[in-house]
Amino acid sequence: MTKQPILEAEHLCIDYRLGNQWVNAIRDVSLTIGAGEIHGLVGESGSGKSTLALALMRYLAPNARVSQGDIRLDGVSLLSKSRPEMERIWGRDLCLVPQDPLAALNPAYTVGEQIAEVTRQHQGLSKSEAWSGAVAMLEKVRISDAKAVAQKYPHQLSGGMQQRVVIAMALNTRPRLLILDEPTTALDVTTQAVILDLFRELLHEHQAAALYVSHDLGVIREMCQRMTVLYCGEVMASAPVAGVYQRPIHPYTIGLLASIPRVEIGASNTRLPTIPGTAPSLAQRGQGCVFAPRCPVALDRCYTEKPELETIIHERMVKCHRWGEIDARTLPVDYKDFLAESKEPFFNAKRQSGTEAKQDVPEETPEYVLKAQRVSKTFGGRSLLKRLLMQPDSRVQAVKDVSVNVRRYSTLGLVGESGSGKTTLARCIVGLETADEGRMTLLDAALPPALTDRPAALKREIQMVFQNPSDTLNPYQTIGQMLRRTLERLGAASSPGNVEKRIAELLAAVRLSDDYVNRFPNELSGGEKQRVALARAFAASPALVVADEPTSALDVSVQAVILNLLKDLRAREGASYLFISHDLRAVSYLADWLIVMYQGQIMEEGTTEHVYSIPSHPYTEALISAIPSTDPLEQNKHIRLIAEPNQSTERSGCPFAGRCPRQIGRICEDEAPPWREAGDDHRIRCHIPLDELKKLQSNGTPVQAALDKVVPA
Amino acid sequence: MTGYIIRRVLLLGLTLLVTSALVFALTQIVPGDVARLILGRDASPEQIATFKAQFGLDVSPPQQYVNWLGRFIVGDWGRSFTGGNLPVRPLVLERLGNSMRLALMTLLLSVPLAVFLGMIAALRENTWIDGLVSIGSLAVVGLPEFVTALVLINGLALGVRELGLPSTSMVPNNTLEDWVRQLILPALTATFVLLGYIARLTRAGVLEELKKPYVRMATLKGLPRRVVIVKHVLRNALLPTITVIAISFGWLIGGLVVIETVFNYPGLGSLLVEAVKQKNLFLMQAIVMLVVTIYALANLAADLLYGVLNPRIRLG
Ligand code: SF4
């Protein structure tokens, strides 16, 4: 039982130099990881989780230092090692699997070379031995045709393949400890599910210890045995995973888990509980509990006296003064939606601009804000330069004959993996791309495909919100200036007095106080920036807001705030949404109607409830199954899409064929599947009849993976 | 790939055509009669007529151009108006050879040193070494060439005497040793001009690459610092430098007027200036054609090399 743990960190403190003083970033963190154990490290951005993870490898930024504590690998302290000694440990005993594999691979060398150089360095293998070792490793991470893949350059591989390469690189030397730094964050859910399986299996096989850093509580639950929750550089709780999800004790953990939307919710009038406020910066941390300013059950004592990390039972540790009451269930920790509490009167520009008639449309009439019929968009073609360079024809039909209708005051959710064409479709609607074919109408007026052909009045009615608000906010304008410009540009306010009034109302609508008018974007947090972006999108009271992954770059607790806001704004401004996301949980929270896209085509559409319940299209089924769940009662599901999407343009059959776990034979490849009506306009496009699909899906038999190994696209 | 090269060469042909027409047009526009310029004010009308007839200047300007072009293409580059009316081609080609030698020598001296200095400055960012390299290279770039040249001549004067290096060249003999001796001072001067430029570029390139996650990854793979820098960082950091070296090559061939003059080095640049002064049309044309061609070929070579070294371009 008392086996030597592989990694031990004891009372680790890490400081940063800011100007000419040292600021304490990581405070008194202890953790141990045993052989074969995967330890989860959870935290939101700014919690210091990546700093800590790299520090455990004894890799610190030049302006950082370990001011206290110790790190031991197999009982030997790493802090006393010299740089050349560390170089012998890195890559051999202690390996990193980085967050963004493409950025972590050198673009100038083949992936085979980059794997082989590790064993050449550490095991003194010859060039050819190391190379064949690299190829063997690639086979081990289930890449078929590993020989060919080894010769490729990183940019030639898909995201999933790049991630496999990096895993192969890390496991090449049979390390003692792996640090996995958000290794699947950049991947599609379906690819993530496959990679997670691979991790679990390989880590088990190698009996390596691992630290799995992630902001995704679902992934942590699926991967780890133990987890540590980090907040503001301090450990809030550390415990076996099962217990945490069943009965979280620390208020922060409770809040995090509560703010994740669940696929099951569906009902559109619920609201997500949110954690109020934002995490303090390192320099602002007070005397007491770091979480106190945001904690719903904080006492006066919490502000003055720092709680100890106490062991409750069975390796379960928590840092909270009130854990006893929470554990005994005498103290409920309830997070309300803190935004809902502030009820400012809401300004409605529709009334002002004299278009209020829109709001009086009776609910029954099936009225559409947007109708897009048979939209197609093809990219590429062979430019002169490409023809000169003899590059192959790279045309990709991103959107293929797609029709979507957005009902008034509702949200259309558009889901699919990357490459499904969902973003292209949205951009065609907004006019950022010009559709090649198709007819669009907005509020019954014809909407020309090219932005330049659209009358200003129509442009005003469609606004877009992007994934990364920092890219769209001008850093040199204050929030006030920016909103003013937008209002003036769109001609949304008649007099200067009105402009100021509208700005105040917009800020109130996104729950930002008045003084934000004078702030610059770089003074805001990611969530606040996104709120400003929302205020801007709603400035001219558009009829349709197209939101492209608006919460994907945000932390869970911030995501909940934005999702709630989106819901409020829709109700009060009378707008409709086209909500695009790869996150089915976020979509299900907001959307009434869902469209599932695969390689430019619609596979299934229907109300959110219908799409999430059986029968589902096999692709939808796989997407839902791939979501790592935080629900302790939920079984792990077993549908894995191992093959990679096939991007070839000329296919007559079902686009999902070749990857579909329920494929029934040649017919899938040769013939386009028919639309099958499941009632209430719920439609599924598949060769399998609906009742059969229902039978297959209800008895929950695990499906055969379509292919054993992944074939490079 | 071959298609690409062929197109680039065709493009070069077009450039040459346009340039030559331009040069020709300019000589027509600039006031002053060639014959009078060369023969002097007192030349009689008969002398001028003979001169014009001898060089084919007695037809209309467009006709003159077409005639020149036709002969140029078949290899008859015409004769110089002055200096015993020697044929242009051997004269220019000899000067080109000299310029090439000087250019290559300069690159050989400057590129490795500049890359080294730039790399050191980047690795020691914000230390005194970095400061020294940065300020030093700025200062050298700002200095006019003749100043550098004079400083070198005077500064090294003593050493020059002892080594037997001439500070003013004579007509070069053809032994290798002579070449090295006569090349070093002008090449050093040109090196100083280029050095700062390339070093700063390298420094910026290395700094940019060092920030990228693959460098951290390479370090955490346990590769020694030397391997990380030389194999991983430099390989990517030097890509932009290649283009600059190609451009510099063009400048070294046709633009070293001052250095060639100061050191009395018989290169192409000073010959061009001479030709312009004399309105020595055929000579001028031939030199311009050569310089443009070399400039374009150096650029093509840089682009190809860039492609070879950068798989993202080579393999789409
Ligand atoms: S110590 Fe107090 S403020 Fe901190 S989490 Fe516990 S109850 Fe909340």
Ligand code: SF4
């Ligand atoms: S048509 Fe065939 S390949 Fe396509 S989803 Fe249905 S079963 Fe799968």
